[in-house]
Amino acid sequence: MVKIILIVILNPFTPNIKEYSHQVLLFDVEPIYVAVTFGLLTLDICTTTGTRLNELLQINNTKECIRTVKKLHFSFYAIPKGRDELEAFYISEQTMKIIKSVGLMLKTHYGTEKIPSVKYRGDRRHIFPKSKPYFFQYHNKALIGFAINSSFRFLLHGLQFETQEGKPVVVTEAVQRQKLPIDIVAKILHQRDVRGD
Numbered sequence: 001m002v003k004i005i006l007i008v009i010l011n012p013f014t015p016n017i018k019e020y021s022h023q024v025l026l027f028d029v030e031p032i033y034v035a036v037t038f039g040l041l042t043l044d045i046c047t048t049t050g051t052r053l054n055e056l057l058q059i060n061n062t063k064e065c066i067r068t069v070k071k072l073h074f075s076f077y078a079i080p081k082g083r084d085e086l087e088a089f090y091i092s093e094q095t096m097k098i099i100k101s102v103g104l105m106l107k108t109h110y111g112t113e114k115i116p117s118v119k120y121r122g123d124r125r126h127i128f129p130k131s132k133p134y135f136f137q138y139h140n141k142a143l144i145g146f147a148i149n150s151s152f153r154f155l156l157h158g159l160q161f162e163t164q165e166g167k168p169v170v171v172t173e174a175v176q177r178q179k180l181p182i183d184i185v186a187k188i189l190h191q192r193d194v195r196g197d
Contacts, residue, residue: 034109037105038102038148040098040155042155043152044098046152053149055080057148058078058122058128059078059099059134060133060134062132073092074095075089076089076091106137117133118140120132121142122144
């Protein structure tokens with residue numbers, strides 16, 4: 001992984017072109033790479049499964065969490081908002097590749113063969129008292145919602161995925177354009193309340 005990039009800044013205000021001066025700035029790209037990688041995983045999982053932030057932070061590198069459903073189908077298990085039991089969130093092979101790249105990034109960062117276990121720091125930490133090898137961690141700490149939101153916003157440069165009425169695009173696409181029944185979409189997104197208000 002490239003750690004430092006060299007940027008040459010040319011000074012356009014030099015009076016004589018032959019005396020063009022420049023400055024050199026050393027820039028560590030690892031934090032940007034890390035933010036973009038976490039942002040990509042967040043974008044992929046949230047837009048394909050409807051996962052909320054708290055459920056996203058629960059994804060860890062254990063057999064109890066990440067499972068192979070069929071040869072090319074995968075799922076992760078998390079406890080959705082308002083529930084106390086693990087539920088399956090189905091993900092694609094592409095999402096699994098991104099999860100593996102995050103795992104490799106973490107192993108490289110820590111210089112270890114395994115992702116280290118850290119304490120969960122999300123809003124529902126009372127449910128997860130044991131340390132686990134969470135994918136959303138860095139510098140020996142599990143990330144919190146603010147860090148994930150920052151990575152997501154950095155990757156998307158402020159784009160918002162909602163209709164003019166403020167409804168999530170995933171639900172609108174599934175119900176209106178794909179003509180999926182609302183109760184099926186609610187089940188996929190782990191929603192209890194299917195009222196439109």
